[in-house]
Each structure stands twice: as structure tokens, then as C-alpha cells.
Amino acid sequence: MKLKVLKEDFAKAVAQVSRFVNPRVQLPILGNIVISATKTKLNLIATNLELSISKELGADITEEGEIAVPGRILNEIVVNLPKGQVELGAEKEQLKLKAEGFVGSVAGMATADFPKITRSLGRNYVDFPGSELVAALFKVAFCVSVDETRPVLNGVLFLFKKKELVLVATDGFRLSQKTLKLTKEAGLEKVILPRAIIGEILKTESNAEINFELKEKENQAVFGVGDTVLSSRVISGEFPNFEQIIPKTILTKIYVDKEELLRVVKLASVFARDNANMVKFEVLKDSLKVSAESAKSGVEEATLEAKVEGEEMEITFNYRFLEELLNVIDGDEVAIELTNTTSPGVFRDPKDPDFLHLIMPVKIQA
Secondary structure, three states: OEEEEEHHHHHHHHHHHHHHOOOOOOOHHHHEEEEEEOOOOEEEEEEOOOEEEEEEEOOEEEEOEEEEEEHHHHHHHHOOOOOOEEEEEEEOOEEEEEEOOEEEEEEOEOOOOOOOOOOOOOOOOEEEEHHHHHHHHHOOHHHOOOOOOOHHHOEEEEEEEOOEEEEEEEOOOEEEEEEEEOOOOOOOOEEEEEHHHHHHHHOOOOOOEEEEEEEOOOOEEEEEEOOEEEEEEOEOOOOOOHHHHOOOOOOEEEEEEHHHHHHHHHHHHHHHOOOOOEEEEEEOOOEEEEEEEEOOOEEEEEEEEOEEEEOOEEEEEEHHHHHHHHOOOOOOEEEEEEOOOOOOEEEEEOOEEEEEEEEOOOOOOO
16 A cells, blocks of 8 residues: 555544544454555544444555554554655555654554445435534434433434424433424434434534435444545434423413523522522513522522413422523523423423423422
8 A cells, every 4th residue: 555645634534533443442453543545545444333434535546455553543643743745655564654754654453354334325315404414413412311221312313204304312301302304205214323423423514415324234324424424333222202291281481581591590500509400490470580599508599581471380490401401592582381390391492493392390309
């Protein structure tokens, strides 16, 4: 293998691909990045068996070949090389690097034992507008559970309905749902994707299309993002019937300024942290009173102007859930729909009818 590549492009690609390397697993080969050169392209490949990546970049290739090189070492070397062209060559499981004022070699491995990963998408993929998919995932991903005892909650549900994609995530205490319009029917039903691949999609900066393909036989989901192909295992199991827990009857509806609500929730958190994170909402005729108390720190109470429709009511929420929700709402106002003290509160963004969020209230011990 012999080739020349621009240092800036190579360093950026190596940094991205090295995130998929896992040197702590029992298979030493998985601690490596595969550098693969063909007549037409240079690919960097890595996997931790749950996630895989194939990154394509431009290069002047004079001799084909491939080699597996320790990802951490390669990343540390390349990031410190001078700007300009880098020459790469592979001989007898040694990767040779040459740049202005630098010559070095890294001990590598043959690629025969490296797992075969997806390097390209097939024909049956769905197109998403990149910026729209990333924005939609941002509004649900923070609700993904980190409790490994319920694997189906450790990812985001992709539910396809005709020309819509419904994204849902829940940790059992709160739920976020965001609907994305599609230009055509996807021909798919539903799939749960792990939070790791969702995190990688959220890191993408491209405004171009994101392509998605579900390989059911391999139990694998594949995303094409520009010159990058990401693949992930699919979470098996049945996602909870989330539609069943959305309240059908609303007794109280509150409209309140989002930034003001966020401000008073942050104030309340100072006291709520010592009291199971509890913040009390008291809905009055034309205002919302937010309060918290702590045996250690004291008591606080703030009142906000609000448009209230329906009955006066008291309900208690976890301040952290409120804060994280308010940070993803785009509009200037938030609508809160309440049924009673034990039913989930429904939170909406009046400027985004395709977004819905539920938070379970905190039960107060008598």
C-alpha cells in the first residue's frame, strides 16, 4: 500500500474513527483502525462490535492494500504531524508515515481477523433531511434510559407511519415524542436503535441527506452520512405502548413563558436537591406558583404570570426533568396539560405541534 493524503483530512477522519475503537475487549484486533486503499478510494474502518464505521476520504493512491494499526497510537501521531501531505506505506505489517520533517513507523497487524463490516448502503434506504433528523433526535435522546436491566428503553424507537417517522424515547419516568414528515413511505414498521448510534448521529454536522437502511436478517441498522457509513446492532424486544399512557382527559391547561419557567425552576433546584429533587407547581387562576423546600437550605417560592384554562391544581415534578425538557423546547412559550396529581403532565411547544413530552409526577408520601 502506498498513498498520499492531506494531513488535515486524515487527522479529522482518524479522530472520528478512533471513537469506535475498543482496546479493552478480549479481541486485540478491535483496538485497531483498518486503513484500506483501493484504486478509487481510501477507507478508515473501525468497530467495537456494537457500532462500526467506514470513513471514506480522498487520497492519491499508487498501490492498493490494507493494514490494521492501533487506533490510539495512530490518532496521537497524526494529530501532531505538520500541515501538508502525509505519505503512507505498508510493508510486512508495518505502517510507514512520512511528512515534512518526520519519518516514522507503527507496528500493525494483518486484517484477516478483522470483522467484516458494512462499507456501503444497499438500494432500499430511506432519505432524511440531515438537519431535521438531528434536530428531532435532539428532542428525544435525552430521555433514553441508562438502566441496563430494561434493554428496550436503552434506545430510541423509530416508528414509521406512512409518510411520517415517529421518534420516541423513555426512561420510565418521562417520555419524549417527535414526529418527522417524510417525502414518501419508507416501507418499514419499527425498530429500536441503541443510544450509542443515536449519539453518533447527533454529532454529525452535515445539512445534507442522511440515508437509513434496515438489514433485518443481520439485525443491523445502517446510516449513510456523506462520506461516512455507520452501522449498529438493533435492540430486540417490544417497546412499551407509549400511546396508552398519554392522558386523554385534560382538566387544566397552562401557558407560561419558557425562559421565565426555566429561571424559576433553576432557582427552586437550589432547595429541591436536598429533598428528592421535588418542585411543586401550584396552578392558580391566572398564575403558576413554583416552590421548593429543604430541611437544610430553607424554602423558596416564585410566582409567574400564566394563562390558565380549567381547574386550580397542585402537582409535584422532578426539577431535573423539567430543566432538561425546557432546554430542548424551541418556542418562547410552553403549554402544560394536567389531569390530576397522579397522571403524567403533558408538555408541548405551541410552535411545534409535532413534539410532545410527558413527565410523571412525584408521589408525595403522606
